Amino acid sequence: MGDAAIPKISVEQYLAIDRVAELKSEYHDGEMFPMAAGSMEHASIGPRFCSEVLAKLPAGCRLFQAPLRVRVSPSKFLYPDLLVICGKPALTDEHHDTVTNPKVIVEILSPSTADYDAGGKFRLYRELPSFEEYLLISPDTPMVEIFEKTANGTWNLRTVRGPGAVVGINTLGIEFPLASLYADLEDAPN
Numbered sequence: 001m002g003d004a005a006i007p008k009i010s011v012e013q014y015l016a017i018d019r020v021a022e023l024k025s026e027y028h029d030g031e032m033f034p035m036a037a038g039s040m041e042h043a044s045i046g047p048r049f050c051s052e053v054l055a056k057l058p059a060g061c062r063l064f065q066a067p068l069r070v071r072v073s074p075s076k077f078l079y080p081d082l083l084v085i086c087g088k089p090a091l092t093d094e095h096h097d098t099v100t101n102p103k104v105i106v107e108i109l110s111p112s113t114a115d116y117d118a119g120g121k122f123r124l125y126r127e128l129p130s131f132e133e134y135l136l137i138s139p140d141t142p143m144v145e146i147f148e149k150t151a152n153g154t155w156n157l158r159t160v161r162g163p164g165a166v167v168g169i170n171t172l173g174i175e176f177p178l179a180s181l182y183a184d185l186e187d188a189p190n
Contacts, residue, residue, distance in 0.1 A: 006031065011075060018077075019095065024067045027077040035066075035079055041139040042108045045181050046081055049106060049137070052176040053084075053169070061086040061103070061172060069098040070105075072124045080125075082106035084172065090130075101130040104169060108137045122147070126155070132171040142178050 008030025009017075017032070018025055025032040046065060053063055063084050070078050071092050084104040092098040105125055107117040118136055125131050134147040134155075143161040148170055150156055160167050165178040 011077075014077070015095075015098075018069070019097065024069075024079055026079055027075075029075045036110055036112045042081075042110055044184060045108050045137055045139060048181045048183070049082060049108075052180055053172075053174055056172075056174045056176070057084070058086065058172055062089075064099075067097075070102060070125075070128070071098050071100050072127050076124055078121060078124060080105045081108045085130075086172075100128065102128065103130055104133045104135070104171060105131065106135045106137065108139055110139060118145070133169060135167075135169070137181065142182050144178060144181075 009032065010030070011027070014025075014027040014032055018027070023034055025034045027033070050063060050065065057063060061084055063082065066079050066081055068079075068083065070080060070083065072078055077098065080102070083099075083102040083106065085099060085101055086103045087101070089099050090101040092100060102125075107113075107121070109117055114136075122134060125134065132149045136145040136147075138144070141161075142163050142165065143159065144167050146158045146160065146167070146169075147155045148158065158168075160178055163179040163182075166175050167178050167181075168175045
């Protein structure tokens, strides 16, 4: 017997399922992909990032945490860990749970998603005209990879590492000490 084809679902079916699901899923061309659960380190870094950035955001910019869905194309929906929108959020419908205009996107890496976040997911995000800066935060060692869109549309990579380093989100004019994201990780059980 051959493998049976997995039936595809429509965008409308996906949204109806995902909106009531306890565990969220991304959507790619008719298929749903469950989001991976985060580690304790992952769960600690997100709030610390918010704490560092919220008070420093430029006027008109807002920081959002998951589960705010991003539509990158008519048939692809993603969930970043954190995102910043400057100006009015471009919502896709009356549910106010899907946007199309993030300026900055942040992913806190995990072993199961690191390659996807740095590769395929980043390629999808780059389809968004508003998208200008991408931060990939290591969950267990002080390091952030920052991709920044240049004026000609190419992307430059900066790597910030070490406890004395400073994270700069250039498109927002924000800086903060990298060590602040990892302050309690040495106390976490291995």
